[in-house]
Amino acid sequence: MVSEKIRQALAGSSAIRAMFREGKELAAKVGAENVYDFSLGNPATPAPSALNQAIKDILDETNPLVVHGYMDNSGYEDVRQAVADHLNRRFHTSFDYHNVIMTVGAAGGLNIIFKTILDPGSEVVAFAPYFGEYKSYAANFDARLVEAAPDFESFQPDIDDFREKLSPATRAVIINTPNNPTGVVYTDETMKRISSVLLEKEKEYGTDIYLISDEPYRELVYDGIEEDFLTKYYHNTIVGYSFSKSLSLPGERIGYVIVPDEASDSELLIDGMNVSNRTLGFVNAPSLMQKAVARCLEEKTNIAFYDANRKLLYDNLTKFGFTCIRPQGAFYLWMKSPLEDEEEFVRLAKEYNLILVKGSAFACPGYVRIAYCVSPDMITRSLPSFEKLAAECGL
Amino acid sequence: MVSEKIRQALAGSSAIRAMFREGKELAAKVGAENVYDFSLGNPATPAPSALNQAIKDILDETNPLVVHGYMDNSGYEDVRQAVADHLNRRFHTSFDYHNVIMTVGAAGGLNIIFKTILDPGSEVVAFAPYFGEYKSYAANFDARLVEAAPDFESFQPDIDDFREKLSPATRAVIINTPNNPTGVVYTDETMKRISSVLLEKEKEYGTDIYLISDEPYRELVYDGIEEDFLTKYYHNTIVGYSFSKSLSLPGERIGYVIVPDEASDSELLIDGMNVSNRTLGFVNAPSLMQKAVARCLEEKTNIAFYDANRKLLYDNLTKFGFTCIRPQGAFYLWMKSPLEDEEEFVRLAKEYNLILVKGSAFACPGYVRIAYCVSPDMITRSLPSFEKLAAECGL
Numbered sequence: 001m002v003s004e005k006i007r008q009a010l011a012g013s014s015a016i017r018a019m020f021r022e023g024k025e026l027a028a029k030v031g032a033e034n035v036y037d038f039s040l041g042n043p044a045t046p047a048p049s050a051l052n053q054a055i056k057d058i059l060d061e062t063n064p065l066v067v068h069g070y071m072d073n074s075g076y077e078d079v080r081q082a083v084a085d086h087l088n089r090r091f092h093t094s095f096d097y098h099n100v101i102m103t104v105g106a107a108g109g110l111n112i113i114f115k116t117i118l119d120p121g122s123e124v125v126a127f128a129p130y131f132g133e134y135k136s137y138a139a140n141f142d143a144r145l146v147e148a149a150p151d152f153e154s155f156q157p158d159i160d161d162f163r164e165k166l167s168p169a170t171r172a173v174i175i176n177t178p179n180n181p182t183g184v185v186y187t188d189e190t191m192k193r194i195s196s197v198l199l200e201k202e203k204e205y206g207t208d209i210y211l212i213s214d215e216p217y218r219e220l221v222y223d224g225i226e227e228d229f230l231t232k233y234y235h236n237t238i239v240g241y242s243f244s245k246s247l248s249l250p251g252e253r254i255g256y257v258i259v260p261d262e263a264s265d266s267e268l269l270i271d272g273m274n275v276s277n278r279t280l281g282f283v284n285a286p287s288l289m290q291k292a293v294a295r296c297l298e299e300k301t302n303i304a305f306y307d308a309n310r311k312l313l314y315d316n317l318t319k320f321g322f323t324c325i326r327p328q329g330a331f332y333l334w335m336k337s338p339l340e341d342e343e344e345f346v347r348l349a350k351e352y353n354l355i356l357v358k359g360s361a362f363a364c365p366g367y368v369r370i371a372y373c374v375s376p377d378m379i380t381r382s383l384p385s386f387e388k389l390a391a392e393c394g395l
Numbered sequence: 396m397v398s399e400k401i402r403q404a405l406a407g408s409s410a411i412r413a414m415f416r417e418g419k420e421l422a423a424k425v426g427a428e429n430v431y432d433f434s435l436g437n438p439a440t441p442a443p444s445a446l447n448q449a450i451k452d453i454l455d456e457t458n459p460l461v462v463h464g465y466m467d468n469s470g471y472e473d474v475r476q477a478v479a480d481h482l483n484r485r486f487h488t489s490f491d492y493h494n495v496i497m498t499v500g501a502a503g504g505l506n507i508i509f510k511t512i513l514d515p516g517s518e519v520v521a522f523a524p525y526f527g528e529y530k531s532y533a534a535n536f537d538a539r540l541v542e543a544a545p546d547f548e549s550f551q552p553d554i555d556d557f558r559e560k561l562s563p564a565t566r567a568v569i570i571n572t573p574n575n576p577t578g579v580v581y582t583d584e585t586m587k588r589i590s591s592v593l594l595e596k597e598k599e600y601g602t603d604i605y606l607i608s609d610e611p612y613r614e615l616v617y618d619g620i621e622e623d624f625l626t627k628y629y630h631n632t633i634v635g636y637s638f639s640k641s642l643s644l645p646g647e648r649i650g651y652v653i654v655p656d657e658a659s660d661s662e663l664l665i666d667g668m669n670v671s672n673r674t675l676g677f678v679n680a681p682s683l684m685q686k687a688v689a690r691c692l693e694e695k696t697n698i699a700f701y702d703a704n705r706k707l708l709y710d711n712l713t714k715f716g717f718t719c720i721r722p723q724g725a726f727y728l729w730m731k732s733p734l735e736d737e738e739e740f741v742r743l744a745k746e747y748n749l750i751l752v753k754g755s756a757f758a759c760p761g762y763v764r765i766a767y768c769v770s771p772d773m774i775t776r777s778l779p780s781f782e783k784l785a786a787e788c789g790l
Binding site: 056248 | 396397398399400401404405412433437439440441446447450451453457458459460462464465466468499500502503504505506507511512513514516528531532534535536543566595596602603605643644645646648649658660663664666670671673674675677678679680681682683684689744
């Protein structure tokens with residue numbers, strides 16, 4: 001006796017998590033050291049040591065009634081101000097604490113945003129390929145996810161297709177740059193074109209269309225690329241951030257949402273997200289971890305670690321004959337399946353103990369995602385398997 | 396441009412949180428030391444020192460990739476097994492890790508339960524007076540909260556009224572003992588009568604009706620009362636637990652759900668809650684705090700602290716002429732409003748700097764809730780105000 005939505009969700013549950021489980025099952029059979037699990041975005045480089053030190057210091061210095069206690073549903077004011085100050089220093093923005101809502105990770109953040117702006121039947125446009133959970137999050141509020149196509153050369157959005165996918169029912173557009181699963185970073189030109197189409201359509205329909213920027217990978221960029229803060233491109237931009245990857249804390253569920261004052265009805269949005277944080281059952285972002293990340297805003301994860309992995313994997317896989325998008329950010333490699341049916345390719349890869357995730361999990365069949373947030377040693381050990389797989393596919 | 400549901404929620408938002416804010420505003424005017432804020436269930440006795448020590452030990456002993464990393468959406472297996480072992484020792488149950496899902500507090504727990512079992516139009520029966528958020532949680536899934544009346548002498552449920560409120564659409568009944576807001580602990584007889592009515596109605600309707608036991612106050616009982624584990628009364632019982640009050644960690648958002656094997660479709664329920672944890676955006680309970688509470692399952696909060704507050708407040712308020720239910724558990728005093736309109740009484744109390752919460756926030760007008768999880772000193776200082784308030788009400 002489970003709900004109809006859950007029955008459906010169980011039938012088509014997360015392909016990423018399914019591959020992660022398959023990897024664990026395979027490891028039990030052939031030994032963990034013989035399985036090359038590229039399924040999950042679980043960082044293999046640890047949190048900066050400053051993070052654990054910050055936790056200990058906070059426990060020593062702060063009244064436990066404060067550090068473990070309730071605060072406003074949007075989070076501690078001092079933590080929110082610290083986040084605002086950090087962004088202002090870095091991006092010359094002008095936020096203060098009231099623009100910041102601390103959240104239970106980016107997933108919690110996206111859900112409070114969606115609850116606040118979506119009605120049943122609302123449409124949310126996402127650029128394929130996209131993180132499959134967006135669909136679940138929209139479904140939580142009986143909204144519909146509409147897919148816009150990529151340019152299949154660059155994996156930047158296809159702006160003409162995007163324009164056609166907007167409608168008077170569009171309440172939100174969700175973007176994710178650096179991108180999961182492609183590793184692509186949207187260019188300044190892409191952002192300007194997205195903004196221009198949104199302004200055009202807001203005017204045409206007389207509606208507000210919020211651009212939701214899902215930013216778990218903001219800090220993970222390579223080759224000296226720098227993205228500006230995306231609220232600068234378009235007035236109705238809402239940012240959802242996570243410390244999962246930037247500080248290697250995916251289990252801690254800590255992030256924030258930024259609602260700039262220039263967003264339409266910004267005060268109402270902020271109040272709505274405050275209420276949503278409570279009524280969806282998050283109540284507030286975990287208290288000790290709020291205080292801890294506030295002390296580590298200037299800390300950096302080990303970018304060199306990911307960068308070395310990126311080059312090791314990209315250089316070798318292309319050498320073996322695979323066609324890959326060269327990643328500029330995040331920690332995913334997006335590879336064209338050499339077989340027409342990429343699910344068949346994923347099964348074949350598993351015979352070589354390689355655990356990949358099918359592109360159709362990201363609304364983009366014909367490709368696979370390889371998460372390289374793993375140990376460099378595992379990548380090195382996996383290379384002969386990739387080479388044999390390439391040979392078997394006739395590359 | 397916010398959603399219709401949020402527009403409504405903002406109009407009728409939490410009376411508890413509203414009083415908490417009014418208390419802070421009043422404190423800014425007249426000085427914090429002159430405001431007697433009894434609005435929020437925020438413990439004033441700190442977490443056991445073992446908890447902070449456990450956190451430090453875990454950080455020293457455990458690989459940061461494990462302690463801050465992803466795990467199964469249901470939580471770490473070792474943590475879940477520790478919870479099962481603890482319950483088995485204490486209540487002679489026979490759970491193991493697969494019956495335990497770690498959650499983002501009890502609020503997160505209730506939401507994953509509701510998502511898993513409720514369809515639009517489903518009914519959830521709650522016994523008035525009840526925690527107002529239950530209504531929001533049911534509304535998240537377009538289900539309807541149906542209220543069953545209390546016996547107004549004992550504030551145990553009125554079993555005859557309960558029977559009448561069940562219908563073929565009833566998917567769940569939610570109970571909360573020790574109770575927020577009354578402080579009442581359901582008797583063994585009450586539990587047996589609830590169970591008997593549920594079995595009768597399951598048979599009559601040919602449906603499963605899940606009894607959801609919301610247990611943030613399980614450890615907070617006085618006068619030597621002991622409650623058995625509620626899964627023993629009725630096969631379809633699901634437990635939602637929180638460490639917020641038992642370890643004074645309300646800001647950390649950590650709890651668990653128990654699904655016993657004897658519940659109908661228990662495996663499906665467990666799988667459904669695992670998926671719900673992910674798709675609702677919780678992903679998993681905060682990782683470090685999972686490990687920390689697993690080491691503190693035998694720790695106790697300072698019951699003597701609450702018990703002294705309970706007696707101080709109950710004895711004096713009844714002496715001043717107020718009519719109160721003598722609390723046997725939790726940390727709330729349930730007081731009959733001396734004025735017919737308890738909202739007017741709450742306003743009058745505020746003139747004496749006393750911040751109380753109206754009973755209508757708990758679907759039970761005519762009463763007020765006084766949270767005594769505060770400093771004993773504040774209670775002592777508040778007594779002259781309560782005495783004057785009693786006099787003004789003609790008691």
